[in-house]
């Protein structure tokens with residue numbers, strides 16, 4: 105996994121609540137058996153004017169000039185600013201894969217759906233919860249200022265605006281450690297293989313019906 | 317010992333180790349695997365040269381991509397076919413307790429197949445790379461959806477890295493009126509707490525109404541817990557749970573049965589157990605529910621009207637309502653019963669079990685699909701459900717009414733196969749999500765119960781099934 109330490113990134117504002125995983129990456133793209141290449145189909149139904157299918161040459165498709173991701177001023181954005189309950193819906197990890205593939209490294213919102221939130225961490229994408237008033241302020245500032253960037257410091261757990269205003273955010277120690285170091289979680293867990301085996305043996309003895 | 321909730325018991329009995337910040341390794345008993353969220357996980361194992369930790373924890377089927385007609389012709393879409401064949405190859409290479417491939421008699425939607433095979437048991441932790449894994453909580457199990465990285469993690473370690481959620485009790489007391497089903501209860505709960513209301517919580521459903529629901533009804537309810545934002549929903553074990561499990565292929569055998577039942581009977585919240593949040597609903601007040609927008613919380617009673625955004629004070633919500641009405645092609649204040657439907661879909665892991673089909677058939681018997689309705693799809697949840705329905709003659713009732721009787725699978729619930737809405741088409745659907753584009757780009761979905769969907773197919777528009 106890619107490590108995440110600090111980021112100074114252009115912000116793209118997506119001013120909608122309850123953005124669901126079907127909107128982030130429509131299901132026809134879930135047929136891929138790969139992990140990469142989902143970026144051009146991020147927000148496909150909002151981003152293009154035609155209907156997207158896997159295998160199309162996305163560079164030739166008509167783009168929707170009214171969708172924020174297509175605005176020239178937000179090209180190259182690395183921070184997505186969103187509204188409440190971002191990522192609700194399915195467990196598809198293709199959603200964070202698509203965001204990451206598109207170049208986003210962090211998503212800031214007042215709240216996230218649980219599974220999506222969790223999936224982000226597994227892919228070096230940092231989901232940041234900030235209070236609704238703060239998110240409101242960031243939306244206003246992003247709209248008002250061309251080239252608006254935010255600085256994110258994971259070690260310090262802060263988001264800092266261009267004017268120097270800083271907001272703290274929460275993250276569990278475990279997730280922070282994994283992200284900062286880009287650690288493979290499976291490897292970490294397997295370091296406890298003996299404990300897992302011991303637990304499993306106890307379980308096999310007390311609930312043998314769970315082991316066919 | 318202090319009083320524990322059902323969730324507390326399920327959680328603590330599966331913790332292998334816990335770190336200071338509360339991050340735990342949670343042992344996983346059952347891993348359900350389907351074709352969409354597993355290929356990258358198997359690929360990861362291969363790349364790292366890792367084996368499955370416990371292959372007898374895996375039960376698998378292909379469901380999302382499989383066609384629901386002309387099975388003799390196989391899967392025509394080459395990309396879908398590749399995904400299903402990849403699953404075949406992976407299960408062959410890695411192993412599993414059981415696999416129900418495309419066309420197998422036991423094949424079906426993963427959340428229908430698991431319980432009917434007895435692969436879901438009380439007291440288990442159940443995971444699947446699918447958000448509707450919450451369904452299995454109906455058995456007093458801790459069940460939740462996981463992403464593909466977690467699928468790989470469980471495959472390699474039999475554990476999930478997780479943090480404990482908070483406890484929520486949703487208690488529905490009173491008595492449901494005739495014609496009101498678990499689906500209406502689920503939608504009414506979501507209407508009450510919102511699609512983010514359960515975020516961060518594990519929900520236990522309790523109260524007189526829930527005790528009165530069949531196991532299938534409880535599955536419908538727990539299935540929709542994720543639409544309320546909760547990764548897991550659950551119901552305490554009682555005699556119904558145990559009767560349902562008894563005799564199923566993967567249920568405990570004779571010599572272990574009594575010990576299993578004795579343990580299962582402890583799987584309920586203790587008297588006086590503390591919940592972080594309690595929500596109470598009056599079951600008698602629940603009416604047939606119909607969603608009008610693009611989020612399951614945008615729901616009203618069939619006798620209501622489409623709400624007016626201008627009456628909404630919160631500007632973010634108001635904008636969301638306006639966008640939803642524009643997408644749905646609806647005017648504020650239109651009576652729900654005046655909304656015509658083009659397509660009706662009866663199926664999905666929410667409502668494709670035998671009782672759902674019986675409920676729909678009871679409404680349809682001796683009646684005809686409205687001429688204005690273009691298509692009615694009835695898609696059983698599994699091969700076993702299909703066989704039982706045919707044994708009872710339900711397929712004949714549907715076909716006589718002009719409905720299409722299909723092969724099992726996810727079908728138009730998410731439209732990954734050929735079953736999908738065209739832009740602008742309006743569908744009465746028994747599935748669980750009415751998101752933009754969910755059932756096909758530009759398609760308009762109204763979530764309802766099987767009886768309500770069947771009645772809409774006959775009438776050509778939504779009708780109150782209680783007076784139908």
Ligand code: SF4
Pocket residue numbers: 379380425426427446448664665666725726729730747748
């Ligand atoms: S029926 Fe629908 S919700 Fe259920 S598993 Fe299939 S696609 Fe997902």
